[in-house]
Amino acid sequence: MATLPLAKATTPHNHLNLLTTAKHLLQTQELPTHLLPNYTYPPAHTRNVYNRHDAGPLIQSNSAKSSVLVPLTQHNNQLYVVLTRRTSKMRKHAGQIALPGGKNERSDLNDYHAAMREANEEIHFPYPNAQNPLQYLVKGTNLRYTPTNETITVLDYVIEATAPHYVTIQMPDGREKQTTTERLSVLGVDYICDLERLCQPAFDPPLVVTPVVVAMDYDLIYDQLIPNEDECDAVFLAPLKMFVSNGDHHSVFDFKHHSGNYRMHHFNVPWRQACFDVWGMTADILIHLSSLVYSTRPQFSMNSKEDVSMGKAQLFAGVKRPGGAKASKL
Numbered sequence: 001m002a003t004l005p006l007a008k009a010t011t012p013h014n015h016l017n018l019l020t021t022a023k024h025l026l027q028t029q030e031l032p033t034h035l036l037p038n039y040t041y042p043p044a045h046t047r048n049v050y051n052r053h054d055a056g057p058l059i060q061s062n063s064a065k066s067s068v069l070v071p072l073t074q075h076n077n078q079l080y081v082v083l084t085r086r087t088s089k090m091r092k093h094a095g096q097i098a099l100p101g102g103k104n105e106r107s108d109l110n111d112y113h114a115a116m117r118e119a120n121e122e123i124h125f126p127y128p129n130a131q132n133p134l135q136y137l138v139k140g141t142n143l144r145y146t147p148t149n150e151t152i153t154v155l156d157y158v159i160e161a162t163a164p165h166y167v168t169i170q171m172p173d174g175r176e177k178q179t180t181t182e183r184l185s186v187l188g189v190d191y192i193c194d195l196e197r198l199c200q201p202a203f204d205p206p207l208v209v210t211p212v213v214v215a216m217d218y219d220l221i222y223d224q225l226i227p228n229e230d231e232c233d234a235v236f237l238a239p240l241k242m243f244v245s246n247g248d249h250h251s252v253f254d255f256k257h258h259s260g261n262y263r264m265h266h267f268n269v270p271w272r273q274a275c276f277d278v279w280g281m282t283a284d285i286l287i288h289l290s291s292l293v294y295s296t297r298p299q300f301s302m303n304s305k306e307d308v309s310m311g312k313a314q315l316f317a318g319v320k321r322p323g324g325a326k327a328s329k330l
Helices: 015-028 111-123 218-224 240-244 280-294 304-310
Strands: 047-049 064-075 078-086 101-103 142-145 150-158 166-170 176-180 184-186 189-194 197-200 207-216 232-239 250-257 260-271 274-279
Touching: 064 111, 064 218, 064 280, 078 111, 078 240, 078 274, 078 280, 101 111, 111 189, 111 207, 111 232, 184 189, 197 280, 207 218, 207 280, 232 240, 232 260, 232 274, 240 260, 240 280, 260 280, 274 280
Parallel strands: 064 207
Antiparallel strands: 047 197, 064 078, 064 101, 078 232, 142 150, 142 184, 150 166, 166 176, 189 207, 197 207, 250 260, 260 274
């Protein structure tokens, strides 16, 4: 199987500047003018929802609301995204490649907290507001106080039956302050932005998904990411730039859907001794994010209409899917 070689960085900007640029673009919900011609996003089977207080007619009162975490990290001078493979015993989407995340719960303060909680449950992504946060609240531990983005020191804590938990912290100027774990994050994880929500009408009721983008320090965090064998059996990195690059790693499958024609994008992602098939809404999210971070439209056509406008047809069939494996950190 042909795989995509890991491309060298082609931008003079550093990792943080790339993510800051992406944050600006995502917050304004606008694409640079050079991305607009012949570029359709989202795909026909999804709809953007821009207003977070009034989600619109596609989102029903009983819609299933979910959040996924999109951890971006720098490794060997490239940007990568953290992905997982769901176990074969999962009731839904078994064996599929996914961003860590899941269903929002009533106790979640917002989509960020839902995505972080789910990622903590699935791959032990560090999160002080977890149900069992003791490892993050040891006296003397340094954490980030998110309202001011300052590094603080844990002095004491009170664990409640459910999160959030109460923490006494010392600010950089020596002041002691009472706060809760909802306002704390570990060093090496920085919130960047939310992408616009996506609504998948194929589900009844429609499924609503919010991607939450965070920056992750590879050296501090990656070795902590261990699969929860009840939910996923692999954690790996995918180079973000591959999701706008054409080549043997990319294939598509066109089919008709009750909401219109849909092009399913597949990306074969090599990592260490394995290869993973990223497709569906996960691929759609990463195509969009990669386009924004690298300020370029995809090198491939997103749908059949673009085949004509770009003067090329890309109707590939048959994507080899990786076989099962026991829980592993790849």
